[in-house]
Amino acid sequence: MSGKLMKLTIHVWRQANKGAEGAMKSYVVENVSEHMSFLEMMDTLNEQIQAKGEEPVAFDHDCREGICGMCSMVINGIPHGGHRGVTTCQLHMRHFKDGDEIYVEPWRAQAFPVLRDLVVDRSAFDRIIAKGGYVSVNTGGAPDANALPIPKKEADLAMDAAQCIGCGACVAACKNASAMLFVAAKASHLGHLPQGQPEQLDRVKNMAMQMDAEGFGNCSNLSQCEAVCPKEIPVRVIAEFNRDLIKAQFKG
């Protein structure tokens, strides 16, 4: 039993490689069950495409349970398809109906070049983290974990921000392709913990500088990032980041 079956028209971005020109291409995909995840629908599409001798649509995916941050599709204009707190892999086809036309596009940003079809290069995020998204502590010699009590409230605020899966939906949704939610989430995670405090001002300065160097846009406070974030990270973290960065100009 596979539930209601649908026939859909999928308009998907096809691009052979990083340098190539791309274009939207339309496919009809049949026998889509309402219980399928969006990625399983894409698998089905790929099986049907390959049966016709064409190469499958390349897309990033891995855990398929909403935590690895690999899947990345803009579905009808919205990263991850627009259901609150849900990644593409957790989006199910019961939210669509027979005959629907669906537009599937890659994350669009200068800093996220398309490598093929729906696959983009998000290594800019790694480079930003490398500039300061950590506590500079080496392995060994750490004090007892309970030596430094951390108020539950602060630990919870840190955890709220630490949940970021680095998928890049915030960048994809932002009209300016800004990475502020991602960058600020990391700064907020570490900034709310005493272990992260000593380096906080240097951290925000260096991460902000790398963010600009990668070519992300500015934050205009539209909160489009918050609306699509699969982990529902609040724009509060951006305000915190701004505050720390201003502070860093005078104290750094």
Place this chain on the structure above:
Amino acid sequence: MKLNSAIPEGAIEDKWRKHKLALPLINPANKRKYKIIVVGTGLAGASAAASLSELGYQIDAFCFQDSPRRAHSIAAQGGINAAKNYQNDGDSIRRLAYDTVKGGDFRAREANVYRLAEVSVNIIDQCVAQGVPFAREYGGHLSNRSFGGAQVSRTFYARGQTGQQLLIGAYQALEKQVNAGAVKMHTRHEMMELVVVDGHARGIITRDMVNGKVEAWAADAVVLATGGYGNVFYLSTNAKGCNVTANWRAARKGAGFANPCYTQIHPTCIPQAGDYQSKLTLMSESLRNDGRVWVPKKAGDTRSPDQVPEDERDYYLERKYPSFGNLAPRDIASRAAKQVCDEGRGVGPGGRGVFLDFADSIKRLGKKVISERYGNLFDMYTTITGEDPYSVPMRIYPAVHYTMGGLWVDYNLMSNLPGLHVLGEANFSDHGANRLGASALMQGLADGYFVIPYTIGAYLATAKQPKVTTDHPEFKKAVADVNARQAKFLSIKGKRTVDSFHRQLGQLMWNKCGMARNEKGLKELLQEIPALREEFWRNVNVPGSAESLNVALEQAGRVADFLEFGELLALDALERNESCGGHYREEWDDEGEAKRDDSKFMHAAVWEWKGEGQKPERHVEPLVFEAFKPSVRSYK
């Protein structure tokens, strides 16, 4: 094949301490002359790469994902065990070690397990120092919970995302070292081959998954932290990308593969919804604390659950295991679910599912309490199935979750191939035939942060191998082999997709070598897998070219290796003529429980590759229990 476990002498409490003292050291100025390759950036790989580079070694780290942060360690939900005894409830290193050995049904090497428990306390300290936001009490101290039926509260957690937070901690440590220029990170690079020179592991061959470039990398030692092989079953809770290729390529080059038949099935997963299913989603085991498991008494009963009166329901776990009830251990609960479904009493599409019913708990505690405890899990269930577990019982079914088997390693985490070190789920050493909840994260980080930084130095200091470059003929040959294999895939141009072969293999494995195994089924399987493999090499269709991002080509390599490895798994299951932990042979049953045969099988089985078309050779490493006396697991 020589298997020297290199377990240090002395009482179990002293082994690691004394061993560390006895290990030769390398002068800090000399460490930077050594290059180490680390494959995989999950908990074990990332923590190893970061820690080794902090010591001064040059590290080249590789992962097939687009970022090291995406490794599948990230999906672990429950928590990480550590013998901190913060709760004053009688926990200790010895108790954690014993629980782990017993949980593994006395098929693990006790010296390794004891060391694991010993360093578990350092892991928590290290992670807190890195800024891992573990759950805390109002007083600001760390919170613990009891997990997976443990008698003490020793599990540390970060909401339902402990694996994610630990991995991000290790990833950040890794990026810190990337920034310092001490680690060269290579993302979207898949390891295609291990290179062995003069009997020592000296490098790897990778494929750049974006442009298809096949490259050789030489080093003084190779560390594999490449995870488990659960995806040989196609459907599992593993990420889609998880594969056995790195380990299998090493095995084909002479590394012993130990206990491949030890696979763990997790009882609480969302059942398969259709043939198109691409993976199975785990629901935290904690649900069994308040949910009652049942199926209709009558076979073929298709009434909706609210139409089945109380006296026509079979709460089979409560009936069979009155003292543990719904909290019976993973393997037992899993087998019981399979049994009732085999009797035709399964529920939901395809009849492979059992109810996990919260109606009684909601009646007793109120919807609010249940929602506080399990709200996020209920939401996840609703997102996936479209059903509301507050009003309709959940449907669950077991799924492959973790693999205890892996490449054989000695006490120093080095395989029988000198220079090849294997960490985390990829090795075989610590969990025996069954892994306890919240122990996988512990092992990955123990190996990476606190074991390999000590032991690899001993190898490097004593191996005295000449430097090699990628100009060495062995590298040239390995590159040529990889290119030839890819060209072969692309030239077949058959009728079937790679995925269809993988699905078929998975079905065969699951049906005959899944939760329950028997001699007849395994023997059939050992006929069916080679037949399928033969068809694969004749009839697979891999479109596109090798010089570009080619999803089908990536999958083809992995599935081809699964088609070889699956046969080894089945062979190991056949030869291990006993039941133990996750390996359940129907012939060895004690009223639903695994019946060990300690007289014949108190050993690790280590398989040596003998070449294509040849039967691999089975070696054994006897397991000696000095500190912990083997007993019978009983949960009646």
Place this chain on the structure above:
Amino acid sequence: MAEALELKRESTGDTLIGSLMKFATSSVGSKVVMALTGLGLWLFVIAHLAGNLTAFAGKETFNHYAEALKGNPPLLWGVRIALILGFPIHILAAINTSMRNRAARPVAYAFEPRTEATAASKSMILTGLLVLAYFAFHLAHFTWHITGPQPTTLLPNGSYDAYSMLVMGFQQPIISLTYIVAQVLLAAHLSHGIYSLFQHLGLWGAKWTPFLKNASLAIGYGLCAAFASIPLAVMLGFIKP
């Protein structure tokens, strides 16, 4: 080993001025500059409104206010210099950010995204430019006396009759309408701008921010209504010549 531990840190410039300039042109810094100048301009708008509303008190009070302003050169020029600096810097920062933004997304989505963001927040550049055009028109009208009807006689004390100029101008429907439309645009700009400037300056509070979001809407459109009340009152005859 020591080398490995020495992390590569970027320097942010050596001198305070150097580093501040670098910051001011960065993505976050240019927004801080916009927020600070925006804050100044907003305060100016409030003060300006307070003066305008004296029109309801009659010709004498209004003209008295106008004269007092002119008779206090430090205040007048203080405000003028602040505006002369504030406006261009606000605009330069806006140009800087929008250029960066445009470059950040070179390829647009084929499917026009549907978002929850308000129209006002998405059209800050447009409303800003229109308000700028209006500002030029307003200066031409009230300061340089180029556009709009002007009173032909001076007041008995010899000073300019600003009140009559105001009434004469707003008696013309086209001029009134221009002013009212401009106020709506300014309101839209402020409704997002006020919330946004607090966010850019890092002033966030769990209770304060949600309140501020609504408040900036109320303040923006409240100011609009108060400003627009003057031309409306002239047209409806509440403010008489």
